[in-house]
Amino acid sequence: MKTDDLIRGLAADTRRERSLESGLARALCIGLAGAVALFALILSPRAGMPGLMMEPRILLKFIVTLSLAATSIWLALRLVRPGADARPLVWALAIPAGALMLGVVTELVVTPLPGWMPGLFGHSAIYCLSLVTLMAAPVLVSALYALKRGAPEHPMLAGAAGGALAGSLGAALYALHCVDDSPLFVLVWYGIAIGFVTAAGALIGRRVLSW
Amino acid sequence: MDDREQRWMQLMQAALGGDQPAYQRLLREIAPAIRSVVERRLWRMGAPTGESEDVVQETLLAVHLKRHTWRVGDPLGPWLRTIARNKLIDHLRRRGRRVEVPVEDFAEMLAAPEERPGTEAEDVERHLALLPDKQRSVIRSIAVDGASVGETAERMKMAPGAVRVTLHRAFASLSARLKADE
Numbered sequence: 001m002k003t004d005d006l007i008r009g010l011a012a013d014t015r016r017e018r019s020l021e022s023g024l025a026r027a028l029c030i031g032l033a034g035a036v037a038l039f040a041l042i043l044s045p046r047a048g049m050p051g052l053m054m055e056p057r058i059l060l061k062f063i064v065t066l067s068l069a070a071t072s073i074w075l076a077l078r079l080v081r082p083g084a085d086a087r088p089l090v091w092a093l094a095i096p097a098g099a100l101m102l103g104v105v106t107e108l109v110v111t112p113l114p115g116w117m118p119g120l121f122g123h124s125a126i127y128c129l130s131l132v133t134l135m136a137a138p139v140l141v142s143a144l145y146a147l148k149r150g151a152p153e154h155p156m157l158a159g160a161a162g163g164a165l166a167g168s169l170g171a172a173l174y175a176l177h178c179v180d181d182s183p184l185f186v187l188v189w190y191g192i193a194i195g196f197v198t199a200a201g202a203l204i205g206r207r208v209l210s211w
Numbered sequence: 212m213d214d215r216e217q218r219w220m221q222l223m224q225a226a227l228g229g230d231q232p233a234y235q236r237l238l239r240e241i242a243p244a245i246r247s248v249v250e251r252r253l254w255r256m257g258a259p260t261g262e263s264e265d266v267v268q269e270t271l272l273a274v275h276l277k278r279h280t281w282r283v284g285d286p287l288g289p290w291l292r293t294i295a296r297n298k299l300i301d302h303l304r305r306r307g308r309r310v311e312v313p314v315e316d317f318a319e320m321l322a323a324p325e326e327r328p329g330t331e332a333e334d335v336e337r338h339l340a341l342l343p344d345k346q347r348s349v350i351r352s353i354a355v356d357g358a359s360v361g362e363t364a365e366r367m368k369m370a371p372g373a374v375r376v377t378l379h380r381a382f383a384s385l386s387a388r389l390k391a392d393e
Contacts, residue, residue: 009354011235083289
């Protein structure tokens with residue numbers, strides 16, 4: 001085919017596409033709706049939940065997970081936009097990481113040594129791992145779907161950002177149910193769960209996000 | 212940012228707003244720029260420069276299908292270079308060649324000569340032949356025969372909206388097929 005002919009054909013395809021931002025926003029609404037439905041089906045908010053939200057250790061869970069989600073959205077959008085540099089944004093990961101570290105240090109200072117380990121292992125570590133992953137799954141699918149409309153230079157990294165986004169939103173949702181409030185628990189078990197979903201996003205992204 | 216990039220940005224903005232002549236003009240202007248950079252790159256690697264038109268066409272297809280990833284106000288140069296480089300790497304990889312392509316090679320794109328005759332390319336043509344009948348006929352009618360969407364709709368006894376949808380799907384599957392042709 002002649003290039004001129006191809007150009008004529010391409011110009012005739014006037015379908016308007018939504019922006020990456022609105023595509024991702026829409027996908028997240030759908031994914032979160034799925035996750036909330038799962039939550040409603042198998043879990044319930046812990047007793048006294050909306051009121052407990054302002055408890056420092058509980059609030060910390062939401063600060064950490066939601067700031068990680070926000071950073072991941074921002075990173076993911078840069079990673080799928082050709083010519084955009086995502087590197088300067090990596091520093092924004094210091095917000096969730098810093099908040100969590102602050103919580104961990106405070107916990108270690110105010111809790112006597114014998115309380116550390118029970119806090120770290122909590123009541124429901126395995127439960128936490130599997131439920132965060134489960135809550136994250138619909139968000140991961142929808143986020144990757146939206147990111148597929150982009151054009152990442154490194155599909156694996158873009159997939160990882162989508163995974164971190166899904167994992168942190170899944171964790172935020174699970175935090176409504178979770179009764180383990182030690183920042184040590186959050187660091188280890190939320191960390192492993194989000195890390196797992198991030199890795200899954202990277203592996204799937206490598207396959208499905210190349211264009 | 213030079214005048215040409217400035218002009219391309221305006222054309223792209225108009226194109227995203229639905230200005231078809233502006234879009235066609237933009238594609239006609241960027242094609243020779245991509246061609247000259249790709250030819251030089253292939254030549255330097257000792258690869259047949261005859262393949263450059265394949266890369267040009269794949270890049271144009273990607274520019275088209277990913278045009279919503281460009282944000283109004285962003286410079287167009289880095290966006291275009293990244294897409295062209297990615298498509299060149301894809302092309303080389305498919306032919307089992309070394310895939311090191313320095314970004315700097317594409318820096319010259321904006322300064323490339325305006326006119327360089329394009330030729331036919333094989334890859335798109337070959338994959339076009341494998342598309343479903345309806346998609347192939349719509350692309351042929353509009354791109355090769357130069358018929359409008361309305362004329363194509365009449366000729367194929369389809370609704371104009373269906374022709375538009377088919378055309379878009381045809382380009383999307385053409386691009387996916389090129390990508391999968393490892």
